[in-house]
Ligand SMILES: Cc1cc2nc3c(=O)[nH]c(=O)nc-3n(C[C@H](O)[C@H](O)[C@H](O)COP(=O)(O)OP(=O)(O)OC[C@H]3O[C@@H](n4cnc5c(N)ncnc54)[C@H](O)[C@@H]3O)c2cc1C
């Protein structure tokens with residue numbers, strides 16, 4: 111007989127890492143199953159220049175490969191509905207290379223559905239989550255300003271905001287003329303030493319992984335401290351297939367396969383926390399079928415797999431005249447934009463023909479380590495070379511992100527006859543944008559273009575019909591949503607299954623709506639809140 | 654231009670997965686093909702007061718890309734042949750042997766041609782990620798260690 115663990119957590123990204131840290135801290139014995147292993151920080155190519163990287167690759171060397179390949183982890187899509195799913199298997203998951211934008215949701219998000227009647231509202235409000243946002247900000251370190259808006263609350267604990275780059279300032283100025291505020295960005299980057307960790311040195315390499323861990327990642331910030339408690343065990347390369355149940359339909363453990371030997375294993379648990387990232391968590395739940403759960407564990411409502419909400423976005427580029435031919439500055443900063451344009455479309459009283467809203471990010475303004483945009487500059491030869499050089503310091507980039515409404519048939523399913531190399535049914539993602547997203551996109555294009563026009567920028571050609579490839583915002587949510595009504599939701603406000611009390615789902619799958627904002631800060635806050643509740647229930651012997 | 658965030662963030666990782674794990678020592682293209690390629694990329698980005706594309710090692714960059722991608726290599730060979738035939742029909746000699754004026758005349762109407770776009774794209778990718786292209790031509794001096802990030806200090810840029 112194998113021992114029964116207090117809690118088994120599937121996945122160690124933002125969600126699983128937070129659950130592991132918070133529970134071990136409170137005396138629980140925790141086992142984490144992770145499909146990958148630790149990414150060796152000393153092997154990151156953070157300070158390898160582009161031309162050096164090319165030489166290394168030619169020598170047959172590789173940086174750590176964060177993204178999992180499709181052979182190991184396949185997924186399907188209908189022919190005419192592509193979905194580009196980015197997944198990282200390994201400790202810390204996608205937080206090793208995430209964009210670090212850390213924005214709190216507001217009640218415009220939590221209560222949005224209450225106002226417009228589209229699908230169900232969240233069972234919680236900003237006031238329920240705010241104390242956890244406060245704690246997360248302080249734990250992981252989020253830099254930002256104190257320029258709160260109704261759509262962007264809670265700046266109490268920010269580390270100093272980095273100064274904007276010239277291009278960002280010029281956009282800020284142009285937007286202001288249009289009555290739109292661009293505020294200081296909020297990012298989980300340490301702009302000064304924090305909780306014993308070194309500050310960022312402004313190398314701009316975050317997308318390659320930070321060699322000193324100056325931005326939040328689950329592995330260094332949550333798992334390593336949790337190990338110190340002596341109560342955390344991680345089994346690496348454990349590819350989870352199913353949550354197992356007992357004769358009463360309660361979770362009894364987890365079935366997994368060794369990633370390399372493909373040998374099947376089982377562990378027993380009093381409580382199972384599912385945190386494999388939205389789509390993989392959903393796949394695990396749908397594959398956890400039994401007599402009591404013919405439709406997948408905890409899925410009597412048939413909402414699991416449905417309402418997949420990503421975000422819709424676009425990219426617009428321009429060259430601001432004030433910076434054409436200007437001296438080239440080191441624009442790396444903290445590796446992403448230093449500003450953010452919070453949602454504003456609810457404020458001006460104008461009636462719109464779509465629901466919900468959008469915000470805007472600005473990554474890639476200024477001098478960067480390539481000039482891919484030059485492909486859009488016509489011509490060749492000496493004149494072309496001059497044209498590129500002149501524009502290089504003046505590049506500005508606008509990336510609006512809009513909320514995608516939850517639709518019942520934007521959906522993940524599994525097919526028992528379509529198996530991966532472990533014999534686990536593969537997920538099929540059927541997702542498409544609808545009328546609401548198209549209409550919102552029109553205003554997103556118009557807003558971005560109007561800011562560029564106000565800045566008198568030369569705008570790079572774009573196609574206003576382009577909707578982007580679904581999946582590429584890398585913000586998947588809502589396929590196991592929380593809600594007050596067990597008939598219309600799978601989880602309660604503490605990420606606990608309505609049907610199966612000892613199963614918690616703490617990643618983006620639990621979100622009731624997507625919002626226009628990046629989800630990770632909210633994942634961290636909700637996972638902390640859920641595991642506080644869970645610890646209380648276990649201590650009170652209700653679980 | 655519609656790049657993805659992943660394009661921006663994982664160029665290196667992507668390169669590493671498209672390249673074979675084996676070291677690539679010898680050039681993939683033949684010597685005449687490489688000579689042709691050098692001539693072509695120098696028309697795209699010539700030497701001025703800063704290095705040109707072949708000075709910056711762009712032919713090697715493209716050679717590696719083609720080695721890793723048979724379809725791309727196929728397009729290169731077919732496109733080269735077609736361009737040389739055009740050059741011969743119009744000016745009586747293959748592309749590299751033409752004068753710059755003739756080369757320019759031949760390529761100018763090709764702005765939307767798939768082969769031209771592919772070759773211009775590869776040249777841009779190679780040149781503006783090379784040491785010479787990035788640091789000497791563009792003046793990039795990033796990916797370093799700073800104590801402070803100065804940010805914008807121009808009063809005229811403030812909102
Ligand atoms: C390039 C990029 C930029 C991003 N930028 C931002 C941003 O700016 N702001 C933001 O808020 N978010 C951003 N995100 C999204 C962010 O990374 C995710 O929201 C966050 O990591 C989600 O946390 P998670 O724990 O749900 O999943 P992940 O971090 O993906 O972790 C999933 C974990 O589950 C494990 N796992 C998966 N399948 C299995 C299985 N079958 N068995 C066992 N273990 C399994 C994985 O190994 C991993 O440990 C970005 C993502 C990417 C890739």
Ligand code: SF4
Nearest residue numbers: 310311313314316320
């Ligand atoms: S910019 Fe800062 S956070 Fe990003 S990789 Fe460099 S040191 Fe790390």
